[in-house]
Amino acid sequence: MLDIDLIRNDPDKVRASLRNRNYSEQLLDDFLRVDGEWRKLIDEGNRLKYERNRASEAIPKLKGEEKQKIIAEMRQVSEKIKQIDASIIELEAVRGEIVLNIPNIPDASVPVGKDCGDNLIVRSFGSDRKFDFAPKKHYELGEDLDIIDFVRGTKVTGSGFFVLKGDGARLDRALTQYMLDLHHCQGYTEIFPPAIVNKAAVIGTGQYPKMKDDMYWCERDDLWLNPTAEVPVTNLHQDEIFEKEQLPIAYTAYLPSFRREAGRNADTRGIIRVHQFNKVELVKFVLPETSFQDLEVLRDDAEAVLQGLELPYRVLLLCTGDMGFASAKTYDLEAFAPGADQWLEVSSCSCFTDFQARRARIKYRPEPHLKSEFVHTLNGSGLALPRTMVAVMENYQNKDGTITVPKVLRPYMQGQELIE
């Protein structure tokens, strides 16, 4: 959520942001109109309430006819107040809906662009490796080695679900543990949060309302299957006020993520785009003055996973048109999959400035006697498991169809060197 004062005082900035993100500027105009009406009514209501409060102070001291006269007057004033308050609540609902749909303002360092074609490649390495055989795609490897079972995933749930089996399941678990241990050493505190969250949480991090159709919803309890551990972990501190010394706070969490992928393409084979996947997430609560430097660090921490695994990858700085709703600046990490000859987004690292903090009311006190301010929040995947697994499988495959286990994962697989 943007600062309402910012929208009022600098609407041009918001307008430019909406335009650069391919959003309708109507959102801004609607906001300004409704907000103006709201302010007028607040003012009028306050005047009437002042009148009523003064009368209420006087009434106990009055007697007889004069008292009855004022009471009769106040009865009407109260009626009017009730009407105005009702209108205010209505306008607040409308305004709230609008403001929840206005995206964050991109940082000045973010390139202006229309779509993913305008993203900036920051750096890239390792994708020029030559195979002396035709590398297989991950789903071919998965089926040939009997470590991914698509048919049975579909049987127990439906299309878009898969089963890991044997060394497939072990590889996933090894990757998870490797990532968590690495992030632990980088100073992140490990969290295991609930995988089902309430509405306040999905509003807090910005998935609701914009992405609500992409989440699974438990209607009976009005709860949501978390689409990313970002949601429960960031909302851990909803409605809290930190002392300055407590920041920064860095968390890592491993959790299944659930996505309906409403517009899922039928031709997305394999485990690249699925409805349930494990992910290791990094979340940070930081001081506003350092947040963009902190983003560089967080991205480096996610990159370290790929470096440890010795996978080819590249770093993208997303342009305004391709960035997520709540983000002010986003780097994507893409691992190269030689079988599919494709870059796979395995991580997305974002600085949300105070956008999420304002929605979730997460604050800190700059000085003990000063007013509390919103913190800045960051997060990034470190990393998404299935796509990382695809990259490992396709890069580490051998001519005979086996897969070499990356060195850093062997301690987590009882020293096993080969999947065959």
Next chain:
RNA sequence: GCCGAGGUGGCCCAGACCGGUAAGGCGCAAGCCUGGAAAGCUUGUGUCCGCAAGGACUCGUGAGUUCAAAUCUCACCCUCGGCGCCA
């Protein structure tokens, strides 16, 4: 699911039976005092409207009664304890 207790400002806690517009404490800060500090005293400490003066709001949430609700009525939510069920 049932029974009981509770939800009050950054934190703690009174007020509720009997309606009159949130008392007190802690923490923190500023000022006074001091050689300096402690103690003490004074003031401040949430949200919103307003350029300001000033005003409005805030006692878990929502509705109702009333000139007026922390206080009365109804519904709901959450927390804690006990019982039940349970991997």
